[in-house]
Amino acid sequence: MTNSWTDIRNTDLVIVMGGNAAEAHPCGFKWVTEAKAHRGAKLIVVDPRFTRTAAVSDYYAHIRPGSDIVFLMATINWMIQNDKVQWEYVKNFTNAAFIVKDEFGWSEGLFSGYDAEKRDYDKSSWEYVVGEDGFAQVDMTLSHPRCVWNLLKEHVSRYTPELVEQVCGTPRDRFLHIAGMIGECSAPDKTMTSMYALGWTQHSKGSQNIRGMAMLQLILGNIGVRGGGMNALRGHSNIQGLTDVGLMSNLIPGYLNMPTEKDSDWATYMSKKGFKPLRPGQTSYWQNYQKFMVSFLKAMWGDAATAGNDWAFDYLPKLDVANYDILRMFEMMDKGQVNLYFCQGFNPLLSFPNRGKLTSALSKLKLLVVMDPLETETAHFWENHGEHNDVDTASIQTEVIELPTTSFAEDDGSLVNSGRWMQWHWAAGTPPGQAQRDTWIMSGIFNRVKKLYQDEGGPFPDAILNLTWNYADPHEPSAEELAKELNGRALEDVYDLKDPTKLLAAKGKQVANFSQLRDDGSTMAGCWIFSGSWNEDGNMMARRDNADPDETGAYLGWTYAWPMNRRILYNRASADMQGKPWDPTRKLIEWNGEKWTGYDVPDISPTAKPEEVGPFIMNPEGTSRLFTRGMMRDGPFPTHMEPFESPIANVFNPELRGNPVARVFADDLAQFATSDEFPFVATSYRLTEHFHYWTKHNRINSALQPEFFVELSAELAAEKGIEKGGWVRVWSKRGSVKAKALVTGRIKPMQCGDKTVHCIGIPLHWGFMGAARKGWGPNSLTPFVGDANVETPEFKAFLVNIEPIKGEAVS
Numbered sequence: 001m002t003n004s005w006t007d008i009r010n011t012d013l014v015i016v017m018g019g020n021a022a023e024a025h026p027c028g029f030k031w032v033t034e035a036k037a038h039r040g041a042k043l044i045v046v047d048p049r050f051t052r053t054a055a056v057s058d059y060y061a062h063i064r065p066g067s068d069i070v071f072l073m074a075t076i077n078w079m080i081q082n083d084k085v086q087w088e089y090v091k092n093f094t095n096a097a098f099i100v101k102d103e104f105g106w107s108e109g110l111f112s113g114y115d116a117e118k119r120d121y122d123k124s125s126w127e128y129v130v131g132e133d134g135f136a137q138v139d140m141t142l143s144h145p146r147c148v149w150n151l152l153k154e155h156v157s158r159y160t161p162e163l164v165e166q167v168c169g170t171p172r173d174r175f176l177h178i179a180g181m182i183g184e185c186s187a188p189d190k191t192m193t194s195m196y197a198l199g200w201t202q203h204s205k206g207s208q209n210i211r212g213m214a215m216l217q218l219i220l221g222n223i224g225v226r227g228g229g230m231n232a233l234r235g236h237s238n239i240q241g242l243t244d245v246g247l248m249s250n251l252i253p254g255y256l257n258m259p260t261e262k263d264s265d266w267a268t269y270m271s272k273k274g275f276k277p278l279r280p281g282q283t284s285y286w287q288n289y290q291k292f293m294v295s296f297l298k299a300m301w302g303d304a305a306t307a308g309n310d311w312a313f314d315y316l317p318k319l320d321v322a323n324y325d326i327l328r329m330f331e332m333m334d335k336g337q338v339n340l341y342f343c344q345g346f347n348p349l350l351s352f353p354n355r356g357k358l359t360s361a362l363s364k365l366k367l368l369v370v371m372d373p374l375e376t377e378t379a380h381f382w383e384n385h386g387e388h389n390d391v392d393t394a395s396i397q398t399e400v401i402e403l404p405t406t407s408f409a410e411d412d413g414s415l416v417n418s419g420r421w422m423q424w425h426w427a428a429g430t431p432p433g434q435a436q437r438d439t440w441i442m443s444g445i446f447n448r449v450k451k452l453y454q455d456e457g458g459p460f461p462d463a464i465l466n467l468t469w470n471y472a473d474p475h476e477p478s479a480e481e482l483a484k485e486l487n488g489r490a491l492e493d494v495y496d497l498k499d500p501t502k503l504l505a506a507k508g509k510q511v512a513n514f515s516q517l518r519d520d521g522s523t524m525a526g527c528w529i530f531s532g533s534w535n536e537d538g539n540m541m542a543r544r545d546n547a548d549p550d551e552t553g554a555y556l557g558w559t560y561a562w563p564m565n566r567r568i569l570y571n572r573a574s575a576d577m578q579g580k581p582w583d584p585t586r587k588l589i590e591w592n593g594e595k596w597t598g599y600d601v602p603d604i605s606p607t608a609k610p611e612e613v614g615p616f617i618m619n620p621e622g623t624s625r626l627f628t629r630g631m632m633r634d635g636p637f638p639t640h641m642e643p644f645e646s647p648i649a650n651v652f653n654p655e656l657r658g659n660p661v662a663r664v665f666a667d668d669l670a671q672f673a674t675s676d677e678f679p680f681v682a683t684s685y686r687l688t689e690h691f692h693y694w695t696k697h698n699r700i701n702s703a704l705q706p707e708f709f710v711e712l713s714a715e716l717a718a719e720k721g722i723e724k725g726g727w728v729r730v731w732s733k734r735g736s737v738k739a740k741a742l743v744t745g746r747i748k749p750m751q752c753g754d755k756t757v758h759c760i761g762i763p764l765h766w767g768f769m770g771a772a773r774k775g776w777g778p779n780s781l782t783p784f785v786g787d788a789n790v791e792t793p794e795f796k797a798f799l800v801n802i803e804p805i806k807g808e809a810v811s
């Protein structure tokens with residue numbers, strides 16, 4: 001989230017598109033209710049299904065799964081056509097004025113530089129014109145034909161209300177009504193908030209869906225302001241923390257990059273992190289990259305990381321592919337390239353696509369270790385459960401070891417919520433039976449591996465033998481010790497860079513925040529963005545002061561929000577070029593002639609003059625980006641792409657299938673279907689009454705939603721002779737499931753041009769372990785392909801067929 005849950009109460013308009021907040025985030029959704037009750041805010045929902053969020057909305061429209069880019073680009077087009085643009089914001093705070101290279105272009109659904117064979121773009125034309133002075137050229141009048149604004153105008157001109165009707169199946173008048181409601185929020189004193197989750201991410205172009213809304217929010221001037229923002233509703237209680245501490249295979253904690261094999265040494269790696277400002281006087285905060293990276297390496301390897309050995313840079317693994325995401329790992333497993341799979345707090349057999357392939361992959365392992373408090377399907381993948389897991393046990397040679405762990409409720413630690421609040425929690429129970437904390441188990445493994453290297457040697461043991469491990473109990477580091485390590489401390493006395501007589505942090509003390517981190521080896525920090533969360537003032541994450549002066553919803557004394565306890569990112573953009581709030585009634589920060597003051601921690605140097613320094617300090621431009629340059633693999637603007645399995649051809653180019661740069665493994669390509677055989681669009685989702693695959697182990701939840709079902713419209717049921725409550729078979733090119741039919745008015749057939757599109761909804765909570773009745777989920781059916789940028793699987797739009805199963809009783 002750019003903003004916070006509590007800030008949603010400050011909005012005028014909520015758009016829930018690509019999520020179902022009332023059911024999947026019911027506690028957070030209360031802030032929508034607050035905004036409606038106390039500010040008269042309105043709620044728009046755009047979803048293929050009439051959800052319980054839709055049930056309390058002011059306006060609802062249905063949309064064909066996987067077509068949101070058309071809707072969003074058409075909304076931007078409508079804003080431009082109807083002059084619903086926050087002009088001062090767009091000109092000064094976005095890259096609208098930047099001039100783009102002549103070679104950049106778009107035609108027939110593709111941008112310049114496409115190479116069909118490599119399934120990739122040469123992105124060199126997706127860049128600004130840079131002058132001899134090293135700065136990007138701009139035209140503040142926005143009249144230059146090659147400025148971002150005019151390129152955007154042309155790009156979105158193809159997306160008309162008629163195209164929305166034809167591609168999204170959303171009636172034109174519904175689209176226009178929504179555009180009108182959104183348009184009101186271009187006024188500087190009106191804000192809209194975007195709440196989204198998997199309805200947008202789980203597509204092969206998921207990142208571009210989100211870009212589309214981010215661009216719209218920038219055009220309306222809604223980023224960095226109270227009641228605005230791009231608000232990703234995170235899933236698992238600590239999934240925000242997972243990405244923050246770098247659990248993605250291509251990340252190092254704090255969103256630093258894992259080196260690739262092209263980064264043959266430290267100098268080469270760092271040469272790509274220069275981040276020279278692209279406009280005069282801009283902050284370009286990533287210029288501090290080296291301080292964060294060296295502090296991380298010092299946290300990892302302490303005294304063994306020295307200037308002489310480039311801070312032990314060589315100890316880090318170097319990626320030979322873009323990333324080792326889960327799809328790639330299972331592909332490799334299936335090809336027999338993986339011996340041991342360590343599966344911690346994860347149930348991929350049910351949660352990843354194409355269960356047939358996953359079963360085959362797990363069967364090729366030598367050893368599978370599962371660390372989990374529950375008996376998961378993944379740990380029991382080899383067991384025959386009749387039709388619910390029909391495997392040939394005797395032919396599977398994988399050895400499986402289950403290590404029972406505690407769950408988060410039996411642990412101390414911190415959970416980072418969607419709003420980046422790091423909230424400390426205390427264990428609420430003692431672990432049952434032989435369950436042990438994850439830290440105990442992992443320490444045990446580390447200590448044993450280290451001892452093996454010590455006793456027997458082996459190639460390149462340095463990274464393991466030199467790993468810092470100074471915990472009071474080396475067999476079980478405490479949550480406190482780990483949290484302090486993430487915050488970081490001074491290894492030598494640290495002085496003010498501008499005043500070398502001023503001591504900031506004495507040797508051995510916790511650093512106050514990341515401004516005290518250094519690149520000369522005098523500091524360490526496990527995760528620079530967490531710096532400030534446990535400093536010499538104590539555990540800031542444990543704070544529980546709910547005072548809310550001026551009723552802004554910021555709660556600056558409640559826990560700790562990274563970075564720097566800032567509650568709204570880019571908050572300098574809440575004020576105009578003179579530093580005066582766009583909306584005085586929703587003041588956030590303000591320039592008082594000398595410095596920034598106000599109700600949040602300024603997201604800019606406190607003395608940076610408003611006319612000189614741009615609000616988007618992480619970008620070398622100082623502005624936000626309507627045109628992303630070469631940052632996204634699939635284009636600097638979002639362009640419409642169909643799902644890999646779609647009933648409709650891409651209107652711009654019928655030859656294109658799915659996202660033209662998404663990675664597809666050869667065997668999977670052969671398993672993608674077309675709509676002549678599989679005519680119906682399926683989408684998958686969760687239910688309020690269950691949490692993934694945990695709560696089916698709980699009798700109360702299992703009673704609330706006892707049985708696997710699929711949802712379909714009354715029209716499709718009539719067409720297929722399916723009875724309400726009757727059994728149906730649903731199958732895709734990859735598998736088949738059996739379910740009860742929920743015939744509902746919540747899903748309607750959609751008219752896309754001359755094609756009627758029927759949608760089938762599939763909830764995901766059933767398996768073959770636990771207290772609930774056995775069942776399936778969507779992932780026996782889903783395709784094995786992910787988003788081109790981040791590899792989130794395409795769970796939300798794929799093709800199936802359906803038929804009634806005759807002869808069985810209707811319950």
Ligand SMILES: Nc1nc2c(c(=O)[nH]1)N[C@H]1C(S)=C(S)[C@@H](COP(=O)(O)OP(=O)(O)OC[C@H]3O[C@@H](n4cnc5c(=O)[nH]c(N)nc54)[C@H](O)[C@@H]3O)O[C@H]1N2
Nearest residue numbers: 018019020024065066197198199235236685686688691692
């Ligand atoms: N009770 C409960 N709450 C949970 C969870 C749980 O298991 N149970 N899981 C948590 C986790 S990990 C996560 S990630 C979040 C997920 O939170 P959400 O993303 O809100 O949940 P989903 O139910 O997966 O999907 C949301 C909606 O997207 C819609 N949708 C599908 N395709 C499209 C599309 O192409 N366009 C648009 N506009 N909408 C589409 C679906 O119809 C569905 O209503 O929920 C979290 N909260």
Ligand SMILES: Nc1nc2c(c(=O)[nH]1)N[C@H]1C(S)=C(S)[C@@H](COP(=O)(O)OP(=O)(O)OC[C@H]3O[C@@H](n4cnc5c(=O)[nH]c(N)nc54)[C@H](O)[C@@H]3O)O[C@H]1N2
Nearest residue numbers: 345346347351371372374405406407408684692693778795
């Ligand atoms: N078709 C389809 N598939 C989907 C989705 C979808 O919308 N559609 N949603 C996707 C999403 S967003 C998600 S997040 C995934 C969820 O997929 P998973 O993460 O695989 O599902 P969970 O059941 O949440 O598994 C988490 C496991 O962690 C265990 N656990 C809990 N606490 C601890 C602990 O402290 N230590 C350890 N070691 N284990 C612990 C739980 O017992 C549980 O077995 O599913 C994905 N799959």
Ligand SMILES: [Mo]
Nearest residue numbers: 234235236239
């Ligand atoms: Mo999730």
